[in-house]
Amino acid sequence: MKVIIVGVGEVGYHLAKNLSNEAKDVIIIDHDEEKISLVEETLDVQAFLGNGSSPAVLKEAGIEDADILVAVTDSDEVNMIACLIASSQTIIPKRIARIRNVEYIKNSKILSKDYLDLDLAINPEEEVVKNIIRLIEYPGAVDFVEFAHGQVLLIGLKLDEISYGVGKAVKDLSELRNYLKNNNKVLIVAISRDNRIIIPKGDTIIKKGDILYVMMEAGIAKDIISFFTKREERVKRVIVAGDSNISSFLANELDSMPIQSKLLCPNPDRCAKCSEVLDKVLVIQGDITDSAIMRDENIQDVDLFIAVSENESNNILSSLLAKRMGAKKVIALVNRIYYIPLVTTLGVDIAVSPHLAAISSILHFIRRGKVLSVAALKEGEAEVIETVALETSDIVNKPIKDIKFPKDAIIGAVVRGDDVIIPDGNDLIFPDDRVVIFAKKSAISNVEKKLMVKLEYF
Amino acid sequence: MQLRLLLGFLGILLIFLSLFMLFPLFFAFYYKEDITPLSTSFLITLVVGLLLFLFFRSPKRELRIRDGFALVTLGWITSAFFGALPFYLGHFFPSFVDSYFEAMSGFTTTGASVLTEIEHLPKGILFWRSLTHWLGGMGIIVFSLALLPLLGVGGMQLFKAESPGPVADKIKPRIAETAKTLWKIYILISGVEAFLLMLGGMNLFEALCHTFGTMATGGFSTKNTSIGSYNSAFIDWVIIIFMVVAGANFSLHYRFLTGKFKSYFNNTEFKFYIAVIVVSIVIFTIILRLHIYDNIFSALRYGAFQVCSIMTTTGYTTANFEKWPYFTQFFLVILMFIGGSAGSTGGGIKCIRIYILLKHGYRELLKLVHPKAVISLKMGKKAIPYDILQSIWGFFFLFMFIFVLASLAMTLLGLDIITSFVSVAATINNIGPGLGTVGPAENYAHIPVIGKWILIFCMLVGRLELYTVIVMFIPEFWKK
Numbered sequence: 001m002k003v004i005i006v007g008v009g010e011v012g013y014h015l016a017k018n019l020s021n022e023a024k025d026v027i028i029i030d031h032d033e034e035k036i037s038l039v040e041e042t043l044d045v046q047a048f049l050g051n052g053s054s055p056a057v058l059k060e061a062g063i064e065d066a067d068i069l070v071a072v073t074d075s076d077e078v079n080m081i082a083c084l085i086a087s088s089q090t091i092i093p094k095r096i097a098r099i100r101n102v103e104y105i106k107n108s109k110i111l112s113k114d115y116l117d118l119d120l121a122i123n124p125e126e127e128v129v130k131n132i133i134r135l136i137e138y139p140g141a142v143d144f145v146e147f148a149h150g151q152v153l154l155i156g157l158k159l160d161e162i163s164y165g166v167g168k169a170v171k172d173l174s175e176l177r178n179y180l181k182n183n184n185k186v187l188i189v190a191i192s193r194d195n196r197i198i199i200p201k202g203d204t205i206i207k208k209g210d211i212l213y214v215m216m217e218a219g220i221a222k223d224i225i226s227f228f229t230k231r232e233e234r235v236k237r238v239i240v241a242g243d244s245n246i247s248s249f250l251a252n253e254l255d256s257m258p259i260q261s262k263l264l265c266p267n268p269d270r271c272a273k274c275s276e277v278l279d280k281v282l283v284i285q286g287d288i289t290d291s292a293i294m295r296d297e298n299i300q301d302v303d304l305f306i307a308v309s310e311n312e313s314n315n316i317l318s319s320l321l322a323k324r325m326g327a328k329k330v331i332a333l334v335n336r337i338y339y340i341p342l343v344t345t346l347g348v349d350i351a352v353s354p355h356l357a358a359i360s361s362i363l364h365f366i367r368r369g370k371v372l373s374v375a376a377l378k379e380g381e382a383e384v385i386e387t388v389a390l391e392t393s394d395i396v397n398k399p400i401k402d403i404k405f406p407k408d409a410i411i412g413a414v415v416r417g418d419d420v421i422i423p424d425g426n427d428l429i430f431p432d433d434r435v436v437i438f439a440k441k442s443a444i445s446n447v448e449k450k451l452m453v454k455l456e457y458f
Numbered sequence: 459m460q461l462r463l464l465l466g467f468l469g470i471l472l473i474f475l476s477l478f479m480l481f482p483l484f485f486a487f488y489y490k491e492d493i494t495p496l497s498t499s500f501l502i503t504l505v506v507g508l509l510l511f512l513f514f515r516s517p518k519r520e521l522r523i524r525d526g527f528a529l530v531t532l533g534w535i536t537s538a539f540f541g542a543l544p545f546y547l548g549h550f551f552p553s554f555v556d557s558y559f560e561a562m563s564g565f566t567t568t569g570a571s572v573l574t575e576i577e578h579l580p581k582g583i584l585f586w587r588s589l590t591h592w593l594g595g596m597g598i599i600v601f602s603l604a605l606l607p608l609l610g611v612g613g614m615q616l617f618k619a620e621s622p623g624p625v626a627d628k629i630k631p632r633i634a635e636t637a638k639t640l641w642k643i644y645i646l647i648s649g650v651e652a653f654l655l656m657l658g659g660m661n662l663f664e665a666l667c668h669t670f671g672t673m674a675t676g677g678f679s680t681k682n683t684s685i686g687s688y689n690s691a692f693i694d695w696v697i698i699i700f701m702v703v704a705g706a707n708f709s710l711h712y713r714f715l716t717g718k719f720k721s722y723f724n725n726t727e728f729k730f731y732i733a734v735i736v737v738s739i740v741i742f743t744i745i746l747r748l749h750i751y752d753n754i755f756s757a758l759r760y761g762a763f764q765v766c767s768i769m770t771t772t773g774y775t776t777a778n779f780e781k782w783p784y785f786t787q788f789f790l791v792i793l794m795f796i797g798g799s800a801g802s803t804g805g806g807i808k809c810i811r812i813y814i815l816l817k818h819g820y821r822e823l824l825k826l827v828h829p830k831a832v833i834s835l836k837m838g839k840k841a842i843p844y845d846i847l848q849s850i851w852g853f854f855f856l857f858m859f860i861f862v863l864a865s866l867a868m869t870l871l872g873l874d875i876i877t878s879f880v881s882v883a884a885t886i887n888n889i890g891p892g893l894g895t896v897g898p899a900e901n902y903a904h905i906p907v908i909g910k911w912i913l914i915f916c917m918l919v920g921r922l923e924l925y926t927v928i929v930m931f932i933p934e935f936w937k938k
Contacts, residue, residue: 002631025631033843040614041523046631 469510486582569677595674623800677773773890805888
């Protein structure tokens with residue numbers, strides 16, 4: 001599969017890295033010479049210097065036989081033009097563009113079939129807002145992914161000293177088994193420790209500070225979270241800090257939720273605009289790193305402090321400050337993907353990244369067809385893949401323990417009709433089951449091969 | 459330095475190398491010769507390779523730029539060492555230095571030999587000698603890149619470090635695919651040449667050996683008097699054409715073979731390369747007609763052969779050009795330095811660099827006349843990035859510096875000035891035969907041992923285009 005990526009920013013670079021690791025043919029176009037040479041030196045991709053919205057450059061890059069065009073430059077307009085030119089020159093099966101400006105997405109037909117005919121318009125900011133809302137709905141979880149139309153959940157739980165399971169081996173979690181009723185099952189598919197992903201075996205010991213990735217049926221998620229964390233957590237008070245589109249979106253969403261929320265924003269114009277729209281959310285004008293304001297707004301009683309300004313250093317500082325002043329949990333928005341592990345070791349509970357969100361949804365889309373859904377975890381160190389078991393593939397009609405599955409991958413859930421099965425070694429997978437697979441980066445291409453065996457080539 | 463990674467990779471390289479030793483074994487069997495030198499070498503290389511591979515197998519890891527340099531340089535030094543085993547074990551050469559010289563000369567596609575009586579050697583050994591050319595021509599590292607996706611990333615570093623020219627041209631999105639494609643083209647063109655040579659009267663063995671020598675721009679022959687011994691105009695012209703093909707950029711051949719027929723004429727370097735060849739041939743034909751040959755066709759045939767052979771850094775001979783006028787002899791030395799195109803199997807400074815340097819020189823003159831003029835240096839329709847220009851000047855200086863230094867060292871060993879200069883020129887440019895006591899009718903056997911090591915170093919440095927090797931000699935390379 002040949003993928004052309006226009007724009008080697010943070011998103012383009014990581015997208016190229018992920019795709020080329022999966023043995024796809026990746027071609028990159030950017031007008032920045034330095035970025036091009038960096039890409040050529042560090043990734044196994046072909047790079048072209050030039051403007052991604054220029055027909056000649058696209059032609060040189062081989063647009064004629066490309067399968068997917070992904071336009072992820074900093075400019076919405078360049079992205080749209082690149083897609084438009086690509087489809088005017090040749091029939092390119094899939095076009096994806098990053099569109100930041102909501103105006104283009106919401107109130108216009110420009111993305112529709114008659115005009116740009118985009119297959120996917122990604123708004124990273126919207127994705128981030130969705131993520132944060134989920135984290136508010138399921139406090140206690142640091143990561144959260146839905147599969148099979150929301151029937152299956154994968155939840156990341158951060159364990160501290162009082163959490164259940166710390167110090168025990170995975171096979172010894174008998175209280176967990178007793179706790180589950182009605183044949184419900186859960187599966188610990190991975191443990192993230194010191195920013196490395198471990199696929200646990202029966203005798204893997206769970207440690208304090210681990211993030212446990214647990215696969216389960218959606219209905220029992222809240223119970224499982226409180227069982228592990230041993231707390232009845234509910235988010236009652238939230239402060240959103242920052243002057244950005246994300247803070248506005250987030251405040252909008254929170255306005256309709258039964259939560260006491262405040263928006264802290266340094267920009268008077270945005271404050272004025274937001275207070276016009278918002279009914280319940282209290283808008284406060286002030287600097288997001290101002291400790292006096294935080295004290296005045298009772299930061300010590302806040303359950304969740306969310307720093308989402310455009311400046312990532314400010315986000316980190318302000319969330320650390322909030323944490324120090326007594327906020328129970330803090331979220332910081334970080335753009336550079338390499339910063340994420342760093343930020344969480346500093347004491348920020350959760351780092352969200354619009355780039356990671358964009359990468360995740362683009363990967364998700366690229367694999368669609370064979371794969372229903374993909375989610376990237378831990379800066380892309382691991383992925384969760386949802387797919388339909390094909391009659392011809394190697395995994396059907398035999399007990400799971402007999403499938404020769406790659407070492408760093410695990411089958412987390414099987415969905416048959418309305419039933420969710422969290423499988424053990426004796427369960428069987430039938431054709432047309434939906435299967436949710438957790439895989440480390442190194443195993444992804446092998447997993448794909450396993451799923452595709454004897455499959456149609458296209 | 460990630461030593462484990464390096465040793466593991468060398469192991470794989472040696473396993474490949476040992477498998478290639480099976481081909482000369484076949485010819486040794488066929489001609490009922492003593493196979494022990496080849497079979498022993500095969501076993502030693504295979505076992506060492508397997509041991510290295512098994513002990514130092516490491517998970518895929520990212521290769522840093524320095525590791526790339528070290529790996530390529532070590533890869534070549536090691537390959538030449540094990541490649542020298544059949545020569546040494548068979549006692550065909552008086553010492554190990556001589557065997558190593560011959561093997562390095564083979565892998566670096568130089569074609570400088572220490573043999574006086576080539577025809578006395580068994581066919582199996584001669585075949586191996588030519589095969590080292592062919593392997594070295596497209597690059598032994600590039601070959602392993604093609605077969606194994608060994609490294610997560612970092613393949614590009616290796617590719618860059620080994621492929622000739624200032625910028626490495628990636629013709630496919632993935633490095634393994636690029637390497638595979640280049641080797642496929644290489645094999646295809648080689649097949650055509652071998653077929654044509656057989657039509658010209660060579661047997662399979664000779665046709666293959668000379669194909670290897672031509673396509674790699676190497677120059678090892680199976681005859682004492684090189685191509686001249688066939689005395690066939692057909693063979694001469696076939697080899698002339700394929701030398702020119704081998705000295706051109708292989709990514710142009712790729713574009714041509716995929717239907718972009720105009721690619722040759724849109725490429726500035728190719729046009730320059732052909733122009734230099736054509737002009738030189740015309741000059742040689744006129745001078746040789748006046749001084750040596752009594753008809754224009756012989757003058758053209760022998761002149762063209764020598765021009766193409768030296769310019770593409772092959773080093774085959776059909777005439778003893780030491781008997782030609784001094785002008786033509788010196789002309790040939792200049793052609794040695796120009797060399798083939800970037801991305802070809804040829805050596806030398808490379809046409810693209812010479813072209814850019816000439817243009818840059820002219821621009822400096824223009825700037826004297828129009829001090830305020832903004833003149834961009836262009837290759838075809840594209841401006842040359844400033845850092846590439848700088849790296850070319852650096853390359854040119856270093857190349858000349860090493861050339862002068864090595865020549866000076868050769869005179870210290872008691873060699874005359876012509877031999878010193880030309881032996882270094884003929885090895886650093888990967889040609890083979892030179893002038894003086896290393897002329898087309900002579901060989902390198904009489905060079906003192908230290909001189910042979912110096913020339914071995916020159917061949918390696920020339921083939922890997924200086925930077926890759928020289929960078930290992932600066933202390934900063936080894937600092938953590």
